[in-house]
Amino acid sequence: MSFATALSGLQAASTNLQVTGNNIANSQTVGFKESRAEFADVYASSIGGVSKTQPGSGVKVTEVAQQFKDGTIDPTSNSLDLALSGNGFFVLADDVNLPDPANPTAPVDPSVPTSYTRNGAFKLDSSGNVVNSQGKYLLAFAANGTTVAEGFSVGVFRPLTIDTSQGLPNSTENINLALTINGGATAPTTTVFDPTNALSYNNTTSITTYDSQGNAHIASTYYVKTPVANVWDAYLFLDDYGITTGGQAVPPAAAGASTVSATVNTPGLPIPMSFTSSGLLSEVGTRAAAVISAATVTAGTTAVTDTTAASAAAAATAGGLYTAALAATALTQAQTASASAATLAADAAAVNSTLGAAAAALAATAKTAAATAATSAAAYATSAALVVDGGTGTTAAALAVIAAADAVTAKAAVVAYNTAVAAAAAGATQATKVDFGSIDLSLINPNISVDPMAFDIDFAKTAQTTATFSVNNSSQDGLPAGNLTGIDVDDAGVVFARYSNGGSKTLGQVALARFQSNQSLAKLGDTSWAKTSSSGAPIYGAAGDNNFGTIQSSALESSTVDLSAQLVKLIIAQQAYQANSQTITTEKTLVETILRA
Numbered sequence: 306m307s308f309a310t311a312l313s314g315l316q317a318a319s320t321n322l323q324v325t326g327n328n329i330a331n332s333q334t335v336g337f338k339e340s341r342a343e344f345a346d347v348y349a350s351s352i353g354g355v356s357k358t359q360p361g362s363g364v365k366v367t368e369v370a371q372q373f374k375d376g377t378i379d380p381t382s383n384s385l386d387l388a389l390s391g392n393g394f395f396v397l398a399d400d401v402n403l404p405d406p407a408n409p410t411a412p413v414d415p416s417v418p419t420s421y422t423r424n425g426a427f428k429l430d431s432s433g434n435v436v437n438s439q440g441k442y443l444l445a446f447a448a449n450g451t452t453v454a455e456g457f458s459v460g461v462f463r464p465l466t467i468d469t470s471q472g473l474p475n476s477t478e479n480i481n482l483a484l485t486i487n488g489g490a491t492a493p494t495t496t497v498f499d500p501t502n503a504l505s506y507n508n509t510t511s512i513t514t515y516d517s518q519g520n521a522h523i524a525s526t527y528y529v530k531t532p533v534a535n536v537w538d539a540y541l542f543l544d545d546y547g548i549t550t551g552g553q554a555v556p557p558a559a560a561g562a563s564t565v566s567a568t569v570n571t572p573g574l575p576i577p578m579s580f581t582s583s584g585l586l587s588e589v590g591t592r593a594a595a596v597i598s599a600a601t602v603t604a605g606t607t608a609v610t611d612t613t614a615a616s617a618a619a620a621a622t623a624g625g626l627y628t629a630a631l632a633a634t635a636l637t638q639a640q641t642a643s644a645s646a647a648t649l650a651a652d653a654a655a656v657n658s659t660l661g662a663a664a665a666a667l668a669a670t671a672k673t674a675a676a677t678a679a680t681s682a683a684a685y686a687t688s689a690a691l692v693v694d695g696g697t698g699t700t701a702a703a704l705a706v707i708a709a710a711d712a713v714t715a716k717a718a719v720v721a722y723n724t725a726v727a728a729a730a731a732g733a734t735q736a737t738k739v740d741f742g743s744i745d746l747s748l749i750n751p752n753i754s755v756d757p758m759a760f761d762i763d764f765a766k767t768a769q770t771t772a773t774f775s776v777n778n779s780s781q782d783g784l785p786a787g788n789l790t791g792i793d794v795d796d797a798g799v800v801f802a803r804y805s806n807g808g809s810k811t812l813g814q815v816a817l818a819r820f821q822s823n824q825s826l827a828k829l830g831d832t833s834w835a836k837t838s839s840s841g842a843p844i845y846g847a848a849g850d851n852n853f854g855t856i857q858s859s860a861l862e863s864s865t866v867d868l869s870a871q872l873v874k875l876i877i878a879q880q881a882y883q884a885n886s887q888t889i890t891t892e893k894t895l896v897e898t899i900l901r902a
Contacts, residue, residue, distance in 0.1 A: 308889060308892055309362065309363060310361070310362055310363040310888070312363070312885075312889070313347065313362070313363030313364050313365065314363060314364055314881070314884075314885035314888065315882060315885045315886065315889070316366075317342070317344055317363075317364045317365070317366055317881075318878055318881040318882035318885055319882065320342050320366045320369070321342045321874075321878040321881065322875070322878045322879070322882060324340050324341065324342045324369055325871055325874045325875045325878055326875070327340065328340060328866045328871050329866070329868065329871050329872070329875070331864055331866060332864050332866040332868050332871070333863075333864060334424075334832060334864050335424045335425070335426050335832065335861045335862065335863065335864070336376070336422060336423035336424030336425065336426075336832045336861075336862050336864070337376075337424075337832055337864040337865065337866065338371040338372055338373055338374075338376075338423070338864075338865055339371065339372050339374075339864070339865045339866045339867075339871075340369050340370065340371045340372070341369070341370055341372065342366055342368075342369055343366070343367050343368045343369070343370055344364050344365065344366060344367060345364070345365055345367045346361055346363075346364055347361065347362040347363050347364060347365050348361050348362060368824075370824050371823075371824060371828070372865065373823040373824070374865055375390055375391065375854075375862065375865070376423075376862040376863045376864055376865045377862070377863045378390065378857060378860050378861070378862060378863075379860060379861050379862075379863050380859060380860050381859050381860060381861055382859065383428075383859060384791060384792045384793065384794065384858050384859050385427045385428060385429070385435060385792060385794075385858075386425055386426055386427065386858070386859055386860060386861050387425035387427065387794060387798075387815065387856050387857070387858060387860070387861075388425055388856070388857045388860035388861050388862045389423060389425060389817070389848075389854050389855075389856055389862060390854045390855050390856075390857065390862075391853065391854020391855060392819050392852055392853055392854050393817035393818065393819050393846075393848070393853045393854050394421035394422060394423060394817065394818050394819070394820075394834070395421065395422050395423070395424075395425060395443060395815065395816075395817065396418045396421060396443070396444040396462070396816040396817065396818050396843075396845070397418065397419060397420045397421065397422055397437065397441040397442065397443065397444065397833065398416045398417060398418055398419050398420075398441065398442045398444055398462070398464070399419045399420075399441060399442075400416075400442075401416040401434070401442045401444075401463075401464040402414045402415070402416055403432070403434075403464065403466075413463070415447075415461050415462045415463065416442070416444055416462045416463060416464060417462070418444060418462060418816075418818070418843070419441075419835070420441065420829055420833040420834065420835050421818050421826070421833060421834050421835070421836075421843070422437070422831075422832055422833040422834070423832065423862055424437065424831075424832040424833070424861075424862075425856075425860075425861055425862065426438065426861055427443055429467055432466070433466050433467045433468065434464050434465070434466050434467075435464070435465040435466070435467065437831075438831075439831050441833075442464040442465075443464070443465045443815065444462040444463065444464060444465070444816045445462070445463055445464070445465040445798075445800065445812070445813030445814055445815050445816055446458055446459050446460070446461060446462070446463070446813060446814045446815075446816050446847065447461045447462075447463045447813060448811045448812065448813050448814070450811070451810050451811055452811055453799055453811055455811075457799075457813065457814040457847070459845065459846065459847065460845055462816060463813060465800060465812065465813050465815065466812070467789075467792060467802065467812065468789070468802060468810075468812070472784070472786065472787040472788065472789065472802070472804030472805070472806055472808055472810065473786065474515055474516075474517065474518060474519030474783075474784050474785050474786045474787075474806070475515065475782065475783050475784040475808065476515060476516055476517045476756065476758060476783055477514035477515050477516075477758065477760050477781045477782060477783030478759070478760050478761075478782055478783070479760060479761055479763065479781065479782050480512060480514065480524065480760055480761065480762045480763065480780070480781045481762075481763050481765075481778060481779070481780045481781070482510060482512075482526070482762060482763070482764055482767065482776070482778070482779055483764075483765070483766035483767055483776075483777040483778035483779075484510070484528075484764065484767040484768075484774070484775070484776055484777065485767075485768055485769075485770055485772050485773075485774065485775045485777060486508070486528065486537065486580075486767065486768070486769045486770075486774060487507075487769075487770070487771065487772065487773055487774050488535070488580070488584060488769040488770060488771060489771050490507050490530050490774075491530065492529075492530045492531065492532055492651075493505050493506055493507060493529060493530070496654050498527070498529055498538075498540060498572055498575070499570070499572075500525070500527055500540070500542060500545070500570050500572065501570055505529070506527045506528060506529045506540075507528050507529060507530050507537075507774070508527075508528045508774040509525060509526065509527045509528065510525070510526050510528075510776055510779060511523055511524065511525045511526075512524050512779050512780075512781055513781075514543075514758070514760070514781055514783050515783035515784060515785055516746055516753070516755045516756070516758055516783075517755045517756035517758075518753070518755045518786075519784070519785035519786040519806075520750075520753055520755065520785075521785065522543055522544050522746070522749075522758070523543070523544055523545075524541065524542070524543055524781075525541075525542045525543075525545075526539050526540065526541055526542075526762070527539065527540040527542070527572075528774075529575070531577075531597065531652075531654070531655030532648075532651035532652050532654065532655055533596070533597050533600040533601075533652055533655050534600075535579060535580040535581070535582065535769065536577060536578070536579050536580075536593065536596055536597055536600075536655060537577070537578045537579075537580075537769075538575035538576065538577055538578070538655065538657060539575060539576040539577075539578055540572045540573065540575050540576070541573065541576065541741070541762070542570075542572070543565075543744065543749060543758075544749050544750065545569045545570055546565050546566050546568075546569060546571075546748070546749045547565075547566035547570075547571050547572040547573035548563050548564070548565060548566070548573050548741060548744060549563060549564040549566075549573030549574045550563055550573075550574075550576065550590075550739055550740060550741050550742070551563045551564065551740075551741075551742045551743070552740070552742075553590060553591070553736060553739070553740050554740045554742065554761075559742055559743075559759070560740035560741065560742030560743075560759065560761075561742050561743075562742050562743040562744075562745075562757075563741045563742055563743060563744045563759075565744060565745060565748040565749060574657055574658060574665060575657040576589060576590060576739050577589070577590065577593035577594045577596070577597055577655075577657060578593055578764065578767075579592075579593040579596045579597075580768075580769040584768050584769040584770050585768060585769075586737055586764055586765070586766075586767045586768060586769075588736065588737075589736055589737050589738060589739055589764055590736050590739050591726070591729050591730050592730045592736070594657060594658060594726050594730070595723075595726045595727050595729075595730035597652070597655050597656055597657070598656060598719065598722055598723035598726045598727070599723060599727075600652050600655075601649070601652040601653050601655070601656055601671065601675075601719045601722075601723065602716070602719050602720055602723045603652075604645070604648045604649040604651075604652040604653075604719075605649050605675070605712070605715055605716035605719045605720070606716060607645045607648065607649070608642070608645040608646045608648070608649040608678060608682070608712045608715065608716065609709070609712045609713055609716050610645075611638070611641050611642040611644075611645040611646075611712075612642040612645070612646065612678075612682055612685075612705070612708045612709040612711075612712040613709050613712075614638050614641075614642070615635070615638035615639050615641065615642035615682075615685065615689075615705050615708065615709070616702070616705035616706050616708070616709040617638075618631070618634050618635040618637075618638040618639075618705075619635045619638070619639070619685070619689060619692075619698065619701045619702040619704075619705035620702045620705070620706075621634075621635065622635050622692055622695070622698030622701065622702065623695060623698040623699035623701075623702040626695070626698075627692070627694055627695040627698045631698075632689075632692045632693070632698065635689050635692060635698070635701065635705075636686075636689045636690055636692070638689075639682075639685050639686040639688075639689035639690070639701070639705070640686050640689075642682045642685065642686065642705075642708060642712075643679075643682040643683050643685070643686035645682070645712075646675075646678045646679040646681070646682035646683070646708070646711075646712060646715075647679050647682070647683070649675045649678060649679065649712070649715055649716075649719075650675040650676050650678065650679035652675070653671050653672045653674075653675030653676070653715070653719060654672060654675075656668045656671050656672055656719070656722060658722075658725075658726065663725070664722070664725045664726065664729070667718075667721055667722040667725055668722050670718045670721070670722070671715070671718040671719040671721070671722040673718075674711070674714050674715040674717075674718035674719070675715045675718070675719065677711050677714070677715065678708070678711040678712045678714070678715035680711075681704070681707050681708040681711040681712075682708045682711075682712070684704050684707075684708070685701065685704040685705045685707070685708040688700055688701040688704045689701045689704075689705075737763060737764050737765040737767075738761045738762060738763035738764065738765065739761060739762050739764075740759075740761045741758075741759065741760055741761065741762070742759050743757040743758075743759050744757055744758045744759065745757055746758060760781075766778065784804075784806045784807065784808040785806045786806060787804035787805040787806025787807070787808060788804060788805045789802055789803070789804055789805075790803050790804060790805050791803045793809070793858065794815065794856060794858035795856075795858075796848060796849060796855045796856055796857065797814065797847055797848050797849050797850075797855070797856070798814050798815030798816075798817065798847055798848040798856045799811060799813075799814050799815075800812040800813055800814070800815065814847050815847075815848065815856060816845060816847075817845070817846055817847065817848055817853050817854075818843040818844065818845050818846075819843070819844050819846070819852065819853060820836065820840045820841050820842075820843060820844070821840065821841035822839060822840050822841060823840070825837055825839035825840040825841075826840045827840075
């Protein structure tokens, strides 16, 4: 009967109207996916199949299929609003396993996903968990540490929880200094370094560092140009106490403990810095010390040679061999010897050691011996200038012999130091940073009880040029305590907590899921879906990876419904409904005509 055919058409048209109406009703629903009614014709069949003249039995609704295309991204002011562009769904759970407040460090079983959504309108509940408006938990992949570099455990689901407690402080572990040092600067007029005397150093920098409890400590570095070409000394002070490095770290072993000077403004041992002739930083630490010691040996050799020649010239003016010409020669040699000894003393003043007490003692001996040699050579030069006869020549000759002996002693002292430094430098790697192991802060401030500080100073991008001294970069990785100021989510779904101290903490990575057949998912309402056997098992991953879309924070994906198009479809569906109604009316008229016949 045509009644049945028309009735199926009415039912199909009614369903189409309902689907269209539902689309219109959800045109403002976040994450909603437009649906369409899909139809198929119906034919009566028998064992012989469908007759070629079979008119058909009407229509049926085969599926109400949602169209999983991307909606427009609308910006919001809530950082927990998340918009997903591309393939994937947010992963939700009805119940989750939360840490035990009495034992927060105990292991927690992973949570189990129960539904999936494109609606990224999330908020915090009273416990700091990120949930949707129905109270379902947003799941994230557990962080392996506190930084992105440590990665995430994909497949290990945890509820995304925002820790609103105070941000913990971080002790400084790395200091980076990129400087421009003026290679044309002159060495300080005061040769003994004193941080309270600006005439004993060329430049200084300071940076605030932090200990394990977030207490601030000022790390000041003073830079002194040495008499040796392209070599500088750096002195580190922490809260005005000189610090001496305990030596470079040789992994896996940590650096040796640093030494804190006993009194305020007393420097520790200097850190040598050597530059290439083109101004690039070459070495910092032990190998740079070898550059200084080698230059000192060269100066010592010259001083020995010149004072020996001066001694011979002076001897020629004594014992009745005096002549005016010989006296002039002796004076010239004396002046040369004095200049050589002064060079030796200046280079020895640059000698330092970061190798421990033994090498430091050798450095001190080298400096003392060089200073003695310079004094002796200067005394001989003064006497040589007074030579006018054999008697004064004899006096000068005696002083020349003393100067020559002192020069030999000085050279031996600097050779001994150089031997120790060269041996250490042979086993050291090239470095542009200095390690300061375990610094006992109670020696600086007895009123605090904190973990020892240990950090390195990296001068990697420091250069020596003709430009004036400048600080191009000064940074460190320590943090004081801070309060939560905001939440950031990047396009990979990594969630960061931002704190007032400038620090951040990785909380997790928003979990995403995708399916082989999105249209086979079960509709749960509340703009969420569940897996079915037809949809296939969920494939989990992170935004931007493995065919997953990207996440935008402070934004929401709007409904995919085109309201204008739906109004047109509504008119078409209405016409179809009316046409099928007319079929029934016509069939009724035919029946009445038959009954009246």
